[in-house]
Amino acid sequence: MAERPSRYVDHVMGMPISLALRGRHAADEEARAAWGEVRASLRACDRIFSTYRPDSYVSRLGRGELWLADCPPEVAEVVALGEAAERESGGAFSIRRPGPDGTPVLDPNGVVKGWAAERAARALRLLDATDFCLSAGGDLVCRTLDPDAPPWRIGVEHPCETGRLVAVVPVSTGAVATSGTAHRGQHLIDARTGLRPAGVASVTVVAASLTWADIDATAAYARGGDAARWLGTRPGRTGLVVWTDGSATPVGGGGTAAPSGR
Amino acid sequence: MLWFLTTTTIVVLLFGYSTSTSGPAAVGGQSSAVASGDPVSGGSTSTSSTAETVTGPAVATRWGDVQVAITVDGSTITDVTVPVYPTGNGKDQRINAYALPILISDTLDAQSADIDMITGATVTSEGYVRSLQGALDRAGR
Numbered sequence: 491m492a493e494r495p496s497r498y499v500d501h502v503m504g505m506p507i508s509l510a511l512r513g514r515h516a517a518d519e520e521a522r523a524a525w526g527e528v529r530a531s532l533r534a535c536d537r538i539f540s541t542y543r544p545d546s547y548v549s550r551l552g553r554g555e556l557w558l559a560d561c562p563p564e565v566a567e568v569v570a571l572g573e574a575a576e577r578e579s580g581g582a583f584s585i586r587r588p589g590p591d592g593t594p595v596l597d598p599n600g601v602v603k604g605w606a607a608e609r610a611a612r613a614l615r616l617l618d619a620t621d622f623c624l625s626a627g628g629d630l631v632c633r634t635l636d637p638d639a640p641p642w643r644i645g646v647e648h649p650c651e652t653g654r655l656v657a658v659v660p661v662s663t664g665a666v667a668t669s670g671t672a673h674r675g676q677h678l679i680d681a682r683t684g685l686r687p688a689g690v691a692s693v694t695v696v697a698a699s700l701t702w703a704d705i706d707a708t709a710a711y712a713r714g715g716d717a718a719r720w721l722g723t724r725p726g727r728t729g730l731v732v733w734t735d736g737s738a739t740p741v742g743g744g745g746t747a748a749p750s751g752r
Numbered sequence: 753m754l755w756f757l758t759t760t761t762i763v764v765l766l767f768g769y770s771t772s773t774s775g776p777a778a779v780g781g782q783s784s785a786v787a788s789g790d791p792v793s794g795g796s797t798s799t800s801s802t803a804e805t806v807t808g809p810a811v812a813t814r815w816g817d818v819q820v821a822i823t824v825d826g827s828t829i830t831d832v833t834v835p836v837y838p839t840g841n842g843k844d845q846r847i848n849a850y851a852l853p854i855l856i857s858d859t860l861d862a863q864s865a866d867i868d869m870i871t872g873a874t875v876t877s878e879g880y881v882r883s884l885q886g887a888l889d890r891a892g893r
Contacts, residue, residue: 494892495868495892496892497888497889497892499889501877501880504876504877505876505877506876506877506880506883506885506886508869508885508888508889510868510869510892623868623869625869625870625871625885627876628870628871628872628873628885629871630869630871632869641851642868642869643866643867643868643869644867644868644869644870644871645867645869645870645871645884646853646870646871646872647870647871647872647873647884649872649873652883653883653884655856655867655884656853656855656856657853657854657855657856658853658854658856658867659851659852659853659854659871660851660854661851664851666871667871668871668872668873669873670872670873671873692872692873694853694871696851696852696853728851728852728853729853730852730853730855738855740807740852740853740855742852
């Protein structure tokens with residue numbers, strides 16, 4: 491019964507962007523236009539936020555060439571999210587990392603990826619009678635309008651054994667993000683200690699918002715051996731912690747889980 | 753084998769409860785079994801000296817796959833969670849949005865798992881061609 495989704499792929503911000511569409515506008519002109527808007531939105535974010543581009547607003551902000559007020563409002567939004575995440579993670583998550591000379595450098599990558607993908611998905615929400623699943627480098631947001639449609643089946647890749655799955659998450663509408671050891675070649679650190687978190691190989695978070703799924707996955711990962719316990723305190727989140735010994739802990743979220751919004 | 757039998761028993765118990773309600777409420781009943789667990793129960797293996805949490809295999813039922821995890825302290829079952837519950841009912845979307853990952857067995861790989869998309873920390877443009885996501889995208893076009 492399940493309709494085979496139409497698929498689209500591109501590379502933006504150094505990561506693969508994969509889109510699956512099913513429904514009325516899965517493969518027509520409107521679908522292609524929305525896909526174009528998704529990519530344009532991600533490229534615009536890259537121009538603002540990339541720490542790999544010396545001319546991005548964030549790079550210039552980091553070098554002290556600009557004030558926050560000189561930047562597009564999206565930068566203040568992302569910085570505010572990062573600071574909220576820092577508070578809520580007890581300081582394990584931070585958008586500032588020690589620079590070469592020890593002074594803190596602004597690095598909002600831990601917020602930008604999920605936030606940018608969620609923002610880019612706005613174009614897809616305008617497609618009527620169409621379900622989508624959009625992945626930006628392994629973090630994804632999906633929607634299902636048809637109550638009879640099967641949920642999107644999301645495979646959680648094993649962090650230690652590439653090419654194998656450790657779990658499957660059926661998600662109709664929501665977001666899934668995973669943080670782990672090899673995030674764009676960077677080493678995620680516990681900002682409280684400056685050290686790589688011990689014991690944890692990857693954290694996958696399922697939530698209503700991709701922005702917060704991504705932030706919480708990174709924050710939980712940064713907390714190392716405390717990852718599953720901390721994630722369990724987060725409202726409305728479920729997830730999976732895979733440890734370096736290959737074992738996995740599903741996290742059912744706090745009993746206070748309260749679906750909000752849609 | 754003993755664990756399997758125990759698990760099966762609990763599945764029956766849960767569905768005995770579920771069938772006493774109706775339709776979507778039955779799903780809600782299972783969900784509350786998940787939500788009622790202590791938030792730290794997932795980590796109880798490492799936090800308690802005597803309690804042990806064992807996750808049983810996913811069991812096919814007429815309502816869909818069900819997987820149950822039990823925490824045993826000595827000979828007493830102290831906690832039961834349901835990491836896997838049926839998702840075939842389209843009316844449980846709000847629960848679906850926060851669905852729990854279903855642990856899969858050693859023998860199941862991406863090809864046999866009928867996957868739409870991959871979540872992982874290692875998905876970069878450099879590694880994409882050899883990645884599971886790359887394989888899915890190629891297969892889907």
